[in-house]
Amino acid sequence: MSVTPAERKPIVSAGDFDLSDYDFWARPMPEREHAFRLLRELERPVFYQEMENPLVPRGLGYHALVKHADILEASRTPEVFCSGDGGATNILDMPAEFAEYFGSMINMDDPRHARLRRIVSRAFTPKMIKQFEADVDAAAVRIVDDLIAKGPGCDFVTEVAAKLPLKIICDMMGIPEKDYRAVFDRSNIILGGFDPEYVGLDMNTVAERLLTAGMELQQLVQDLAAHRTEHPTTDLTSSLVNANIDGEKLTMQELGSFFILLVVAGNETTRNAISHGLHLFTEHPDQRELLLQDLDGRLPGAVEEIVRLASPVNYMRRKVTRDHEMNGHLYREGEKVVFYYWAANRDESVFTDPHRFDITRSPNPHIGFGGPGPHFCLGAHLARREITVMFRELLRRVPRIEGGAPERLHSSFINGIKRMECAF
Numbered sequence: 001m002s003v004t005p006a007e008r009k010p011i012v013s014a015g016d017f018d019l020s021d022y023d024f025w026a027r028p029m030p031e032r033e034h035a036f037r038l039l040r041e042l043e044r045p046v047f048y049q050e051m052e053n054p055l056v057p058r059g060l061g062y063h064a065l066v067k068h069a070d071i072l073e074a075s076r077t078p079e080v081f082c083s084g085d086g087g088a089t090n091i092l093d094m095p096a097e098f099a100e101y102f103g104s105m106i107n108m109d110d111p112r113h114a115r116l117r118r119i120v121s122r123a124f125t126p127k128m129i130k131q132f133e134a135d136v137d138a139a140a141v142r143i144v145d146d147l148i149a150k151g152p153g154c155d156f157v158t159e160v161a162a163k164l165p166l167k168i169i170c171d172m173m174g175i176p177e178k179d180y181r182a183v184f185d186r187s188n189i190i191l192g193g194f195d196p197e198y199v200g201l202d203m204n205t206v207a208e209r210l211l212t213a214g215m216e217l218q219q220l221v222q223d224l225a226a227h228r229t230e231h232p233t234t235d236l237t238s239s240l241v242n243a244n245i246d247g248e249k250l251t252m253q254e255l256g257s258f259f260i261l262l263v264v265a266g267n268e269t270t271r272n273a274i275s276h277g278l279h280l281f282t283e284h285p286d287q288r289e290l291l292l293q294d295l296d297g298r299l300p301g302a303v304e305e306i307v308r309l310a311s312p313v314n315y316m317r318r319k320v321t322r323d324h325e326m327n328g329h330l331y332r333e334g335e336k337v338v339f340y341y342w343a344a345n346r347d348e349s350v351f352t353d354p355h356r357f358d359i360t361r362s363p364n365p366h367i368g369f370g371g372p373g374p375h376f377c378l379g380a381h382l383a384r385r386e387i388t389v390m391f392r393e394l395l396r397r398v399p400r401i402e403g404g405a406p407e408r409l410h411s412s413f414i415n416g417i418k419r420m421e422c423a424f
C-alpha cells in the first residue's frame with residue numbers, strides 16, 4: 001500500500017527507511033539524497049530483506065553498496081559477485097519463465113557471457129559508432145526541426161529525448177519506422193518499475209505484462225531475422241544471424257533476448273540522460289552559460305557530468321558465489337549485493353561537492369555506465385555520442401530551452417522522467 005507524503009516518517013537516521021519499501025522510491029529527490037548520504041556515512045553496507053512476492057521464493061537479502069570503492073572492487077571480482085543465478089537487472093531472482101526474453105548477456109556470467117559479448121561487440125566499437133555518426137547528426141537535426149515547428153509547451157521527453165535513441169537502435173537493427181511506436185511502448189512496460197501508469201503493484205499482473213511485452217518484441221525481431229537470413233543487408237540483425245568470419249552467430253532465441261536488452265538498455269537510459277540534462281541546465285543557468293561560451297570544447301565534460309548526476313540506471317545487482325571478505329566486510333554465499341551507482345556517483349570521498357552540477361569537473365570517475373569488469377556498458381560510446389549531438393543541436397538552435405517540473409517515474413531501478421514540458 002502506498003502512503004501519502006504526510007504519513008511518511010521523516011528520515012533522521014539510516015534506520016528510518018527501507019530500500020525494499022516501494023514507497024521509499026516515491027520520496028522527493030532531496031529526501032533520497034539525504035537517505036543515501038546517511039548510508040554512505042556508515043562504516044558497513046546495510047543489509048536489507050527482499051520484498052515478499054508471489055512469483056519466486058524470497059532470497060537471503062542484499063547488502064546495499066553505496067560507496068564508490070565497494071562497487072569498483074565488487075565489479076572487478078565477477079567470480080565472487082556474479083550476474084547469473086537469478087539475474088543482475090532485478091533484486092528478486094528472475095522467475096524461470098522470464099529467461100526466454102530477459103535472459104540475455106547482462107544476466108549471464110562467463111563463458112556464456114563472453115561468447116555473446118564477443119559476437120555483438122563488433123557492432124559497438126568506436127569505429128563502428130563512427131559510421132553511425134552521420135545518422136545520429138541527421139536524426140538530431142530533424143528532431144529539433146520538428147520541435148521548433150511544434151513550438152513551446154510540448155513534452156520534451158516524447159518529442160526530443162525519447163526519439164533519438166529509439167531511432168538509432170531501430171535503424172541499427174533494421175526495424176522499420178512503422179514499428180517504432182510498438183518498440184517504445186513495450187520498453188516502457190519492461191522498465192516501468194512499479195509505476196502504476198505502466199505496470200502497477202500487483203505482481204501477477206506485472207509478470208503477465210512483462211512477458212507479453214517480451215514476447216511481442218521477440219516476435220518483431222525474429223520475423224525480421226527470418227527475412228534477413230535469406231536477404232541480408234548491412235544492418236546489425238543481418239550480421240548477428242548470419243555467421244561471421246569466425247563462424248559465430250546468434251541463435252533465434254539469443255537474438256530475441258539480445259534485442260530486448262538493447263531496446264531497453266539503449267532507449268530508456270539515454271532518453272533519461274537527455275531529459276535530466278535539460279533539467280540540470282534549467283536549474284543551473286550558470287553552467288548553461290559556461291557551455292554556450294565554448295560548446296564544442298565543453299560538451300564532452302558536460303555529458304559526463306549529466307550521466308554522473310542522472311545515473312539513469314540506479315542499480316545493478318550481483319549474487320555472492322562463495323564467502324568473501326571485501327574492504328573489511330564479510331559477504332556470505334547466496335546473499336546478494338546491490339550496486340547503487342546513483343549513490344556512489346555522489347560519494348563525497350571521490351567527488352568534491354558531489355551534489356553540484358559542474359560541467360568542468362575533472363577528473364570525473366563516475367560509474368554511471370557501470371563499474372570496471374565484464375559487464376561495463378556496451379553502448380557507452382553510442383550513448384555519449386547521442387547525448388552530445390542532441391545537446392549540441394538543441395543549444396545551437398534553441399539555446400534558452402528550459403524544462404518545467406519533471407514528472408518522475410516511480411521506480412527503484414531507473415531514475416526516470418516520464419514527462420517534462422519545455423519552453424523556448
Ligand code: HEM
Nearest residue numbers: 105106265266269270273313316369370375377378379383
Ligand atoms: C546514458 C545511457 C546509458 C547508461 C547510463 C547505461 C548504463 C549501463 C550500466 C550501468 C550497465 C552495467 C550492467 C552491469 O554491470 O550489470 C550497462 C550495461 C549494458 N548496456 Fe548500457 N547504458 C546506457 C546506454 C546504453 C546504450 C545506448 C546501449 C545500446 C545501444 C546499451 C547497452 C548495454 C548492454 C548491452 C549492456 C550489457 C553489457 C554486458 O552485460 O556485457 N547501454 N549499461
